[in-house]
Amino acid sequence: MLSKKIVFEKIGEVHFQKSSRAKNIILRVKPQAKIQVSVPKRTSFKTAERFVLQKTDWVLKALEKVKTFQENSIIFSDETIFKTYFRTLKIRKHDSSDAKLKISETTFEIFLPTNWEIKSEITQSKIRGFITQVLRKEAKNYLPQRTLELATQFNFKVNRVFIKNAKTRWGSCSNKNNINLNLNLLRLPQSLIDYVILHELSHTVHHNHSKNFWDLLNKVTLNQAKILDQELKNYRIHF
Structure with missing residues (x-):
């Protein structure tokens, strides 16, 4: 048997799958609250079941996070108002069998087949994929340029700027002074x-969150660092 499903009392249905690649038991909670377990070929399902039981508290917390994510996520429709930094989203229907993205100076249009159910998981995923594509394009054009402008203004030395689609971080700075910026920054206010x-440029001087780091960040933000940091926490990376 290569796979099996078991219903646990507290966490519900769990799908176990034998994997030739897995070296250890891997437990995942997927979108739509699907719980999946990859089981090494030489590990028994019974051992994997015991592992899941030991991780019950972790699974419950992960399920709660998925629920919160789903409740806060946008369900896109042709009436949705959604803006990136430079463009406004428009969703339309067309007679083609494939979804299509068209980008102009001020808008980006997503064309969906007329027979697609717009609220389905597959369609929503396709829409988010197109939006991410637009955000990446805008971010690559704008964020490195803006970083160099601020670096010049405040005398920071930065090496390279990379655009990422991180799930938990707005940005990061490496020991080589390479800066990673999240493409979803373009959904935030300019401030x-x-x-x-x-924040990341300040890390090119202080690679930590010491008092010296915050003093420097305060200096370049006109003593607004803590206020801006708190304001940033009100925004979510996912959409």
């Missing part, structure tokens, strides 16, 4: 975009 960039 917070600049704050994240200045």
